[in-house]
Amino acid sequence: MAILVTGGAGFIGSNFILEWLHEIDEQIINLDLLTYAGNPENLAGLAGNTRYLFVQGDIGDMPLVSRLLTDYRPRAIVNFAAESHVDRGIHRPEDFIQTNVVGTFRLLEAARGYWQHLPGAEQEVFRFLHVSTDEVYGTLPPAAPAFTxxxxxxxxxxxxxxxxxxxHMVRAYHHTYGLPVLTSNCSNNYGPYQFPEKLIPLCLHNALAGRTLPIYGDGLQIRDWLFVADHCSAIREVLANGLPGEVYNIGGWNEKTNLEVVRTLCTLLDELKPRADGKAYGEQIAFVDDRPGHDRRYAIDATKIERELGWKPKETFDTGIRKTVRWYLDNREWVDSVTRGSYRQWINQQYGA
Structure with missing residues (x-):
């Protein structure tokens, strides 16, 4: 038995693969194009593991995807592949259309062709799990109920x-063709191997380098924070027991403002890695111009997945963020390797030198 994972060299995908191979005795084929956020070093520890196969390629390459499906006959596809950084989407929206829309369409088409020709028993158990985001729901007023x-x-x-x-395309393939799809919409993830463009790893990297910690606008935008290992366990549960055609919201029940998150990081760094000059990391916080169209609040109601599948997060924000800070402190070489060259150019463009 095997599953095909797309985008498995990225942040959430690599965590999913590492945990899957630790928890489940089943082969994974990882298809990843290795764009700026895809990093094979995330999975370097799997070298020599006969249950892991990496293939560099694009989900939009239908002949390649079809060949992988035919050769390895996976019982499921888990689609993490996406352009996911909002700021980059503002500057280069066409890249997001190509990967997230056209790429997903072509992946669905390849999956449909494969699934329709499977024998009855294999067709019955096959699943296409599409990993999405709470950002599709838009923004919430401060006192509004969370997204269901x-x-x-x-x-x-x-x-x-x-x-x-x-x-919507995933939903359409279920209702039109009967493809057994599952969709998950998650809140903001954090944890090991997150590319240092997102808020938490960016501020950790800048804090340790003595740079400013850039906060958009007033910093009072609210997000629900989900530790990546909890997200991975939820995806495994959805894949195992989710009902085809259903959507499952995955959240951490941890609404925090961006400013609160960064101040928490500073407090932990003051404890775990004090500045040489004895000053507080909080002095490095700097407010920058807000980004265009910045949503004010996201919040996930994860009641359905707990009620129907029995899943709920293990980590609180306090326990998850401490594990995250410790990982980044213990893995400075990984951080250094992904923050060279084009990364520095992007950060200077986005926040100013």
Missing amino acids: EKHPYAPNSPYSASKAASD
Whole structure:
């Protein structure tokens, strides 16, 4: 038995693969194009593991995907492959359309052709799990109820619009062709191997380098924070027991403002890695111009997945963020390796030198 994972060299995908191979005795084929956020070093520890196969390629390459499906006959596809950084989507929206919309369509087409020709028993158990985001639901007023699976889509950025389009395409392939799909919409992930463009690893990297910690606007944007290992366990549960055609929201029940998150990071660094000059890391916080169309609040109601599948997160924000900070402190070589060259150019463009 095997599963095909797309985008498995990225942040969430690599964590999923590492945990899957630790928990489950089943082969993984990892298809990843290795764009800026895909890093094979995330999975370097799997060298020589006969249950892991890496293939560099694009989900939009239908002949390649079809060949992998024919050769390895996976019982499931788990689609993590996506352009996912909102700021990059503002500058280069076409990349997001190509990967998130066209790429997902072509992956679905390859999956449909493969699934339709499977023998009856294999066709019955096959699943296509599409990993998406809470950003497709748009923004919430401060006191509004959290997003449920019934919340209407109202994306506000090129990134979230492209993910919304891919979600709709996945739904359509189930209702039109019967493809047994599952969709998960998760809140903000954090944890090991996250590329240092996102808020938490960016601020950790800058803090240790003595640079400013850039906070958009007033820093009071609210997000629900989900530790990546909890997200991976939820995906395994959805894949194993989710009902085809259903959507499952995955959240951490941890609403925090961006400013609160960064101040928590500073407090932990003051404890675990004090500055040589004895000053507090909080002095490095700096407010920068808000990004265009910045949603004010996201919040996930994860009641359905707990009620129907028995899943709930193990980590609180306090326990998860401490594990995250310790990992980044213990893996400075990994951070250094992904923050050279084009990364520095992007950060200077986005936040100023």
